[in-house]
Amino acid sequence: MSEDKACPIALVDMDNSIAKYEESLLKDLDKLRSPNEPINWEYHTEPDYIRARMDLIRLSSTWWENLPPITRGLEIVNIMRSMGFRIVICTQGPRKNAAAWQGKMLWVQKNLPDDTDIIITRDKGLIYGNVLMDDFPDYITNWLKHRPRGLVIMPAHHYNKDFSHSNVIRDDGSPEATEKIKDGLNKIILKDKDAEKVNDVHGCHNYLRDLKNDRVFRTDCGKGILKNPIMPITYHL
């Protein structure tokens, strides 16, 4: 991955996107259950004593560091990297748990290449990027507020099944989702270049695609001089 500042930026969430947070938390919570203790609560609406156990688990830097990676999430990260995106991990850090921050840093060092940047924030809406990969609808909505043309890749989970947005690709791991993701990323790369040479459908002329102004220009044959504009047509990718 290049550290070229001109590279398009992919912001990548950790928990439940590339690291098995929820699954690990519930599994380790179960180890703290007494033999006959019933499970009469639901995740996110758990009683205080269960929340206290969760906090105990999350106090360990080692717990965060050793969260198993999500294979599909890392696959998408590799696709973005191979297409030239600069990978920046963008993860929320518990406000009063420095061990979690340390564990997240160590996780990144263990599971991703050395040149991977990491931002730990309480507000992802503040962070610039061309694409965000995140599973949590509230963070997605907040980020899109500041990046109305940004692309979001949302790993599919039960809690985000009802969330949809025109900028969001829900990644259910299918080949169709992979194609949609590649297509969306490709559009970002083309837009990033501002103008991309395209072939005339009749094979007669050369065109430049000016995506900023959403138009296609025909160039002079052989001279590459832009005429201004010969074909002010809309040419969507």
Ligand SMILES: [Mg+2]
């Ligand atoms: Mg997450």
